[in-house]
Amino acid sequence: MNEHSAHIPGQRPPSAAEAERTPLFTRTDEALGEFALRPVDPAADAALLHGWVTHPKAVFWLMQDCDLAAVEQEFTRIAADPFHDAFLGLHNGTPAFLMERYDPAHRELVGVHTAEPGDVGMHFLTAPAAAPLHGFTRVVLTTVMEMLFDDPATRRVVVEPDTRNTAVQALNKAVGFEVLRTVSLPAKDACLSTCTRDQFLATRGDHR
Incomplete structure (x- = not known):
């Protein structure tokens, strides 16, 4: 479900900073609760994201050696890029994924890759957790896919995980991705993979 904040007569509209912290998409998982996404606020979220992208589990994000300033600079660059966006994911109101x-x-x-109309690229990262929840990463990926396909213009999601990242490749397959071929990118060899709306819905048992 795509939820947008509405201005209530008699109340002031949200400020720009508040609007950046308003979830753009929210869904509820029966087992794990509420998942939501909002735009990254580069200055306010930099310290949190620095801890995530420099953690050993985020090795495939290629930001292990970045300091706090470099992380803020990177997400500021993304925020200004008309072809790139970053979103902070919340689990029951707590930041939990990117x-x-x-x-x-x-x-x-x-x-x-020859992009077709409706192709959308995606990366995702779950935060390091002392006590990981069973099935959490799969639910996060499902949430991400539902947000992307909530836009009627999205026809296919495209990903390029590192060929060594077998864990994410298995997750991608579970939600409907198929590997097209291996491609050489500047920083890695990647499994170019795509997932159409129908392929995703088939894994959900939902043919809306």
């Missing part, structure tokens, strides 16, 4: 959306006709895959 998602990036990009236009593969202009970013990441230029020259190695």
